[in-house]
Amino acid sequence: MLPSFHYYQPESLAEALNLLADLPGPKKVLAGGTDVIPALSRGELAVEHLVSLKKLDELREIRRVGANLHVGALVTFRELVSSPLVAGFCRLLGEAAAAVGGPQVRNQGTVGGNVVNASPAGDLLPPLFALGAQVKLCRRGGERVLPLAEFLLGMGKTMLMPEEILTEVIFPALPGGAASSFVKLGRRNSLAISRISMAVIIFRNRQGRIEEARLALGAVAPRPVRAERAEALLKGRCPGPALLEEAVAAIAETVAAILGRRASAPYKRVAVKGVARQALLRAVPEFGKP
């Protein structure tokens, strides 16, 4: 049995924002529910008012606007997996969505929920970090757009105010030549929470030289972390097995420094090398070719 609360199904975003602005006491927005409902039933979340986004179809769209992709907060993991826009302009986000939970959770869970929940193991967060995503937060009478890196404050903590709704995630579409990948290590293939994950985006010039590498690691810190040393050392060089091992070593060093003496550190220090190798190879197969 869930604790009791008042429940609302606003018909429009404006109505939802009015409710959030006017309702007193603890309130929460409900999207897919895959995190909120179990938190309620475990008694970890106390709310007086639950505002459902169910009827806000305007938040279910994936749109291309100029150079950017706009992903509505209510887009489900399944929709990311099957979207041609995602496949064409941010393949790694589709790969990450496919790695979430099982089919049931992918049918229900949403992009907005994954971001707002701010779990260190949230699978969409490393790819969105690598993509340089921003989030749009609406409230009655105003809105603001924040870089994801500023929005996420730590485990379960974000800049979201109680009267705000995260309506969409915005990021530059990747150009056709960009390589990308997402790799997740869980305790098993399905229904597993990430132990380590990594998102890779690599831009190369016509000669195959790496112009820019963006490497974002998940589940090693309260928020995704960019492997900046490895990014710097890849820049200007051509992929191959020797460079791959250099990059993997640099990523492992970055991770070891972050993990410190956490109980999972000895495992993750070693395991991250396999994740990094696999992610780089999947994005750019030339890393495996001498």
Added chain:
Amino acid sequence: MKPFRFKAIINDRPVELLIPPNRRLLDLLREDLDLTGVKEGCGEGECGACTVLLDGRPVNSCLVLAPEASGRKITTIEGLASAGRLHPLQEAFLEAGAVQCGYCTPGMILAAKALLEENPDPDEQTVKTAISGNLCRCTGYVKIVRAVRLAAVKMAGKGGGR
């Protein structure tokens, strides 16, 4: 807590009732509508025993607030047999011996039904992915996968099934 007027099509029949809004879809189906083929396992979206189809797609009914399912089409295991005849998936599970304790079976069959409607001839790996959100602690899955593929054959023989 104002009661919520819940209206949905459940197993092809219109249903309307007043419910407290703090009800999970799982509780509504089992407690209010006696559809006890929906099983509660973990209550956290890990095991798939409570799987139902929402507009044809499998979801964990323990993670769905009942009012969120209002206005939609819900299918439980009770909705599969028709006119006293089992659904080909149910027949296949019996014939392949894919049921031991049976607790995961309703969820497995519904996940498989959603798959076969999308892909009438899935290979083994596709079946495994489709049921990857459903845990079975008895069988080791081999006979379940076999049953789903057997059902695909049965349904193809009947011109695509229901």
